[in-house]
Amino acid sequence: MGIISRGFSGHRSEGGDRLPPGQYLEHGFPVLSAGPTPHVPLDRWEFAIATETETHRWTWQELTALPTETPTADIHCVTKWSKFDTDWEGVSLDVLFEDVESSAEYALVHSYGGYTTNLPVEDLLDGKAWIAYRYDGEELAPTHGGPARLLVPHLYFWKSAKWVRAIQLLDEDSPGFWETAGYHNYGDPWREQRYEGD
Amino acid sequence: MTTEYLDGNVLAGPLGEIFSVDVTTATGRCASCGQVAALASLRVYGPGPGLVARCPGCEEVMLRLVRGPGAAWLDLRGIVSLRVALPD
Amino acid sequence: MRRLIWRAATLLEVREETATARTLVFEVPGWPGHQAGQHVDVRLTAEDGYSAQRSYSLAGPADGERIELTVELVPDGEVSPYLTEVVEVGDQVEIRGPVGGWFVWRPESRAPVLLVGGGSGIVPLMAMIRTRRQAGSQVPFRLIYSLRDHDRRYYAGELHRPDPGLDITYLYTRNVPVSWPRRAGRVMLDDLAEGGWPATFQPDCYVCGPTGFVEAAADLLLALGHAPDHIRTERFGPSGG
Numbered sequence: 001m002g003i004i005s006r007g008f009s010g011h012r013s014e015g016g017d018r019l020p021p022g023q024y025l026e027h028g029f030p031v032l033s034a035g036p037t038p039h040v041p042l043d044r045w046e047f048a049i050a051t052e053t054e055t056h057r058w059t060w061q062e063l064t065a066l067p068t069e070t071p072t073a074d075i076h077c078v079t080k081w082s083k084f085d086t087d088w089e090g091v092s093l094d095v096l097f098e099d100v101e102s103s104a105e106y107a108l109v110h111s112y113g114g115y116t117t118n119l120p121v122e123d124l125l126d127g128k129a130w131i132a133y134r135y136d137g138e139e140l141a142p143t144h145g146g147p148a149r150l151l152v153p154h155l156y157f158w159k160s161a162k163w164v165r166a167i168q169l170l171d172e173d174s175p176g177f178w179e180t181a182g183y184h185n186y187g188d189p190w191r192e193q194r195y196e197g198d
Numbered sequence: 199m200t201t202e203y204l205d206g207n208v209l210a211g212p213l214g215e216i217f218s219v220d221v222t223t224a225t226g227r228c229a230s231c232g233q234v235a236a237l238a239s240l241r242v243y244g245p246g247p248g249l250v251a252r253c254p255g256c257e258e259v260m261l262r263l264v265r266g267p268g269a270a271w272l273d274l275r276g277i278v279s280l281r282v283a284l285p286d
Numbered sequence: 287m288r289r290l291i292w293r294a295a296t297l298l299e300v301r302e303e304t305a306t307a308r309t310l311v312f313e314v315p316g317w318p319g320h321q322a323g324q325h326v327d328v329r330l331t332a333e334d335g336y337s338a339q340r341s342y343s344l345a346g347p348a349d350g351e352r353i354e355l356t357v358e359l360v361p362d363g364e365v366s367p368y369l370t371e372v373v374e375v376g377d378q379v380e381i382r383g384p385v386g387g388w389f390v391w392r393p394e395s396r397a398p399v400l401l402v403g404g405g406s407g408i409v410p411l412m413a414m415i416r417t418r419r420q421a422g423s424q425v426p427f428r429l430i431y432s433l434r435d436h437d438r439r440y441y442a443g444e445l446h447r448p449d450p451g452l453d454i455t456y457l458y459t460r461n462v463p464v465s466w467p468r469r470a471g472r473v474m475l476d477d478l479a480e481g482g483w484p485a486t487f488q489p490d491c492y493v494c495g496p497t498g499f500v501e502a503a504a505d506l507l508l509a510l511g512h513a514p515d516h517i518r519t520e521r522f523g524p525s526g527g
Contacts, residue, residue, distance in 0.1 A: 202523065203521070204497070204522070204523060205519060205520060206388075207325070207386045207389055207520050207521075208341055210325070210385035210387070211290070211325075211326075211327040211341065211382055211383065214290035214382075214385050215290060220385070220386070220387040222385075222386060222388050223387040223388050236388055238386070238387075238389065239388075239519070
């Protein structure tokens with residue numbers, strides 16, 4: 001451990017048991033990125049779920065016509081900040097998967113701009129994930145992943161891919177952008193699964 | 199609106215943990231577009247969750263560096279080769 | 287290159303530069319010396335083991351085991367509030383460096399020099415100016431210093447009496463002093479043409495500051511005919527951190 005600097009305390013200790021191990025409570029909403037913010041005109045935007053045999057697509061019109069939910073969630077970033085009670089609106093992946101027939105167990109999520117992240121299909125279903133396009137009562141800002149991002153709050157927030165474009169269903173797991181650069185393949189904040197090997 | 203980025207000068211400290219020479223003055227050929235640039239002039243996003251250095255010409259990823267407890271992960275797939283100036 | 291390690295640094299002296307920025311002088315046993323334009327990483331560790339680090343440019347020339355950093359307070363920052371409001375003489379931080387061989391001016395270099403700094407981008411440029419003075423160099427220097435207003439000037443006293451062969455142009459972007467000949471505004475082509483060297487002089491240009499400023503200024507230098515390989519840039523974050 002390094003030399004202690006007198007009077008440096010980093011972050012206040014608020015949050016209690018509601019915080020996963022190693023996290024601190026953040027009141028702002030930090031923007032982290034691996035690249036420039038992509039800009040996709042809504043008339044060309046699409047979201048797709050692709051299996052080996054077929055691809056289901058939604059245009060912006062089609063996606064936003066689907067029934068929505070308004071989940072409130074605590075979110076946890078691997079860089080140690082957590083934010084409580086974030087309010088979203090979006091389409092549940094359960095709705096989007098209704099007509100998708102596949103026995104594939106793994107998903108690889110693709111974003112506009114090239115970002116990818118992977119997770120088991122079961123972590124996308126049963127009320128655990130949404131394609132979110134509104135945050136805190138307003139249109140989701142581009143810096144936070146707008147027009148639409150994946151929202152999977154039970155995992156570290158790098159799995160909630162910004163600027164989501166497609167979910168590819170696979171029989172074998174395919175680690176994504178951060179998972180191939182030292183971050184954990186699954187990323188459960190409650191087991192503090194930050195890095196590979198944790 | 200462009201996301202704010204820094205430049206490759208910010209890689210000097212982190213890469214200095216791995217390399218014994220200053221590679222920010224080394225030049226690298228982008229694996230995507232072939233442009234050659236000093237690592238100091240790459241466009242760097244991060245530092246969280248990791249440092250992602252992109253080609254100033256085509257914006258594709260040239261280098262990624264994640265520093266965790268007890269290890270660093272370095273991906274150089276986006277660089278065809280690095281030219282490092284050395285004494286004769 | 288020597289091994290890059292974290293070294294203990296003890297604060298020796300503080301100098302207020304503006305209402306929100308101060309220069310910190312540290313003693314770093316074992317400091318290997320540095321070049322003008324290089325920077326260091328500063329690491330703070332709390333008692334619970336939490337640590338944060340940021341990069342800061344060295345503000346002065348090599349001076350034995352003493353180094354100087356000038357830090358601007360970034361609201362909601364992690365490291366700068368500690369360095370500008372909490373740290374006291376005698377306290378310790380950790381410093382790694384010097385690093386960065388790209389954005390460097392060496393006194394052996396003979397070409398005229400154009401320094402273009404925006405806000406806290408003046409810091410590494412000041413290291414170059416002070417290194418020039420220490421080396422007794424006669425290389426002609428021109429500095430263009432862009433900032434919001436008069437009150438935000440770093441090194442005001444020192445730059446008020448510039449060394450022979452150093453010319454300085456101030457550009458104010460928000461508020462100008464009374465009777466100032468130039469209207470408030472961001473750096474423009476004419477500013478660099480009048481305050482800088484002609485491209486035919488083939489100066490070495492160093493541009494430093496926030497990303498937006500550096501992009502704008504570097505593009506203008508290219509438009510004036512300066513060769514891309516004579517322009518070196520260093521981009522800080524929105525305000526350094």
